Amino acid sequence: MHPATPRPWNPWNPWNPWTKTGRRGMLAAMTAVLTALVVSATAVAHEAHEDARQPRQQPRAAKGPVWTGAWGTAMQRPVEGSEDWGPNWSRQGFADQSVRQVVRVATGGSRLRIRLSHSYGTTPLRITAATVGRSAGDAQVWPGTARRLTFGDRQGTTIAPGRDVVSDAAALSTSPLEKLTVTLYFADRTGPATFHRFTTATSYRASGRHLADSGGGAFKESTNAWYLLSGVEVSGAASPRRGTVVAFGDSLIDGTGATPGADDRFTDKLAERLVAARRPLSVVNAGIGGNRILNGSSCYGDKATDRFRRDVLDRPGVRSVIIHLGANDIGAPEMDDPCMGAAPHVTARRIIDAHKELIRAAHARGVRAVGATILPMKGALFPVYSEQGEKVRTAVNRWIRTSGAYDAVLDVDRALANPADAALPRPGYVFRDGLHPNEAAFHAIASAVDLGVL
Template structure:
């Protein structure tokens, strides 16, 4: 295992970067992978088990991530956003994935933090590691392994993923075989980003997809990399566009209200999950479906579930657009997916009127810089309030693999 010395220590600071200029020196970073964290919550039958509430102690956690594009150096971003005590990272490594919890021999690199092997993250804060000299290529999978010698307390985490994370007792940072990692879960812990530098194109940047379960990937086959953002990244790579893609969706997320299980409301988490990342050029926003459907759901995980108006949702979208534009970020509005026919109580006639009004505004107001028409990409030609049968997951609402492919195909790459 090679040990990488500190190249640039960046901790507890605003790491946003504008597009590169002739005067800029040093590496230019973009987000090649990312996720949004939420407060610890118990596992469930629908979302699966997770380790967020108990956290970790004398354990190694190996997490698998898939890049959009590559670079000659990388660093990781870690978060203690919802921690109540300091979080000590004893050590961390990155390596090329060889499938499941295995890594390719000779590829493990130890990461440092300000030149040190370990670091501590204060409650409510995040930091990035020093640069590590592991080159990466487009659509490659890597592992990030974190070792916690001390008790972490409850973990800031991402509740639902289509990838698998692994846990082992003791210190197993550079193990090639996956044998010690006997436990697994479909969630990510503390890790919110992997960022790269060293790309040749000066036009390189990051596209962040921001929103709810449609963005997060509910309905996608676990381990198959067929979420909307995966398909979009593949299109960009095939077209030789120098853009990374970060998924900042949270299943169940709303634009107007917080939830104990589905994350802070989107207007509150937008600065951290979108604007706080380096190299962001464009954000794609799909939000409003859960605000519309919450009163019918009767889901205690929603917390407060008031009926909402189209005007309230539109005003919140305008707030996100203004925040993006103030940071030089282009905003792409994604229309709300068809909701009729879902096999759980999310649809109502009044809610459909709200959805139709919001979608009309997204398409015609000119407030967004561009539009991704998710609604029309998925709609049934016979009844546009319903999804096309071949595009819908077994719950009757979320896209399946064909549906995610249709959404990604509907995105005008020039608009990014």
């Protein structure tokens, strides 16, 4: 048998191997393919190296409004008020009452929505109606700015135990750093209310329905806690790269030591820096006073590794998280605080392993993790310091600074430390309890943040 005669090709076809032109074309094509393979392999290797160094990027979001967390807080179980933390209404809840809460948004937009949490409820919670408006100071609302909020196009909603609900978008333009009022009306008895225990703001309560009142005369009662309201989110900003930075941790993040009503917590100062620098980032505060990374308690919130997803990762548009945790784990064995619950002595290794767990969770969602070193603890006017605890604090801080596990470091310890004794806070940077930062110290911490890493 003879081989089949090749089918004649068009000699002008550059792929014809029986012509010089065709042979040159095939050689050029093979060279191009080999070159592409080498370039592709190099790019894959480079991308793999980059993936090992940086968090995985989040998938591209579907078309629609891009929401950013403009304000937020971390939710806690209902507890009784106390002499140290002040009275609150969480245990008794509400019935035929209006609750007006004042919040400062870190960024603005053309539309907004609110997020309500029934995380620690045991029975369905009925929200009869809600409004949002511009604050005119105290419990007052600027006339003509109140907007009715709806939930699935209805004026009220029922929240199942353990769940959150987000309102429909409302057309209210907002500016960075302005204050809003959110008013909730409960016609029926709510039972104990999920809340945030300590704030530097004031919330107000009135008997009956006072959703649209511009005056504050009906709101005769007040506390320094937030109830059910866990977030205010905005959309419609000019920058498509806008996102949220969440500060997550304990009382240093929550704002113990800040002046009530002055908006001078660390997160407030950071938000002001971002606005002044025209950075397209908002700041949400997810700190809880007394919170620990290894153990939870009824008064000081779930342990940080348990609440991280809800309080950080499930918020819209999160790009970075700043984490300050470990001080209460170290100090708890020295405290005489029955509200702290289990207070075992902890090792640096256990705290570091818990930090690693938070970092892995952040990176899995494409979120950059910034580690904040633990503040100086010596000199506190209540039992929290010990020599053994100081060794643990020093070891954890060394790991945060040098391990490379975090994407960046905010060195709170060095920003606050006394030059004469690094275990003590710098004179003039400490609250009257000898431990927590004051306004000047919060400014120093915010100034130590490299905005570029966020």
